[in-house]
Amino acid sequence: MKNLYDCHVHLNLPQFSLQRDLLLEECGKLLDFCINVGFDEKSSEESLSLAYGYPFIKAAVGIHPTYASSSTPRLLERISAMLLEEETVALGEIGLDYYWMKDPPEVQKAVFEEQMEIAAKQKKPVLIHDREAHDDTLAVLKIFKGRVRGVLHSFSGDETMAKKAADLGYYLSISGPVTYTNKKNALFRSLVSSLPPEWLLIETDSPYLAPVPFRGKTNSPLYVAYVAREIASLKQMEPEEFLRISRRSAKDIFEI
Ligand SMILES: [Zn+2]
Known part of the structure; x- marks a missing residue:
């Protein structure tokens, strides 16, 4: 398949540590590009080093809602600086998670909005994590209407959303779901x-x-074709035709 890409992966995680080099080599042959997404300071730094090490990998940096309480002015400055790096294409993943609810909604929303502000200033797209928080997520996106665009990652909402x-x-x-x-x-x-x-867009997460x-089982970017094929079959399209359109949307939003 041509035109395959994966707009949300965490290849820095220990699940991949035994075979990471081999996996990355295979991914480089199969995929046009792949976005490694940070969720805290360390994973954002790791996303960047993967992006500098492999031409097909791009980085996203940000503080996930599950790590909202780790946010400090210093960390937000650090995220801001990492967002300026040449290999960074998005701020994320950021958003709200009311399923795990490690921090109360007010704390999560504050950290989410502070990062949306950074994205607006730097004119960078955002990767949104929304778990069981559809209405509140939309409310925050609305505040930044016209100033920030992006992607709802692993979308799970309904038609209205x-x-x-x-x-x-x-x-x-x-x-995958x-x-x-x-x-x-x-x-x-x-x-x-x-x-x-x-x-x-398509992703494996x-x-x-x-x-x-x-x-x-452990997911891999090498399985992204299963997601693409399923969407194409649901839409009664040729997989290649769907991928051609989808990849164009991805390249548009991430300016790749
Ligand atoms: Zn993720």
């Missing part, structure tokens, strides 16, 4: 089948969220 997000200038990134054919997921799959292909037939 998809339309509102697209209207605010956001792409929807689809991950689109391949899960259980009853609970039928509505989501039917939503994906109805959305314009121009709105949809490796090492998490492995697509069928690898569900439950």
Whole structure:
């Protein structure tokens, strides 16, 4: 398959430490580009060193909502500086997580908004993590309407949310769960089948969220074709045609 890319991976994690060099070599052959995403200071630094080490890897740097309480003015300055680096294409992942709820919504929102402000100043796109916090996430994106664009990573919202997000200038990134054919997921799959292909990006979120037939195992960017094929089949499109459109959207938002 041509035009394959993966807009959300965490290849810096220890799950990959035994075979990282080999995996990266394989990924470089298969993928056009791949965005390694930070979630705290250390992982953001690691994203950058991967991006400087491998031409097909780009970096995203940011503080994930689960690490909201680690945020300090010094760390925000550090994120700001890393965002200026040549190999950094986005600020993220940032957002709200009411599933794990490690910090109260007010703390999460404050750190989210501070980082949105940094993205607005530097005119960089954002990668949004939203888990069970759809309304509050949209409310923050709305505050920055016209100043910040980006991607809703591993999108899990409904039709109303998809339309509102697209209207605010956001792409929807689809991950492994689109391949899960259980009853609970039928509505989501039917939503994906109805959305314009121009709105949809693809990702693995490796090492998490492995697509069928690898569900439950360590995910890898090498499996991103399973996500692409599933979306194309739901939309009754040729995979190559879907990928051509999707890759163009990805290159547009990340200016790759
Ligand atoms: Zn992630």
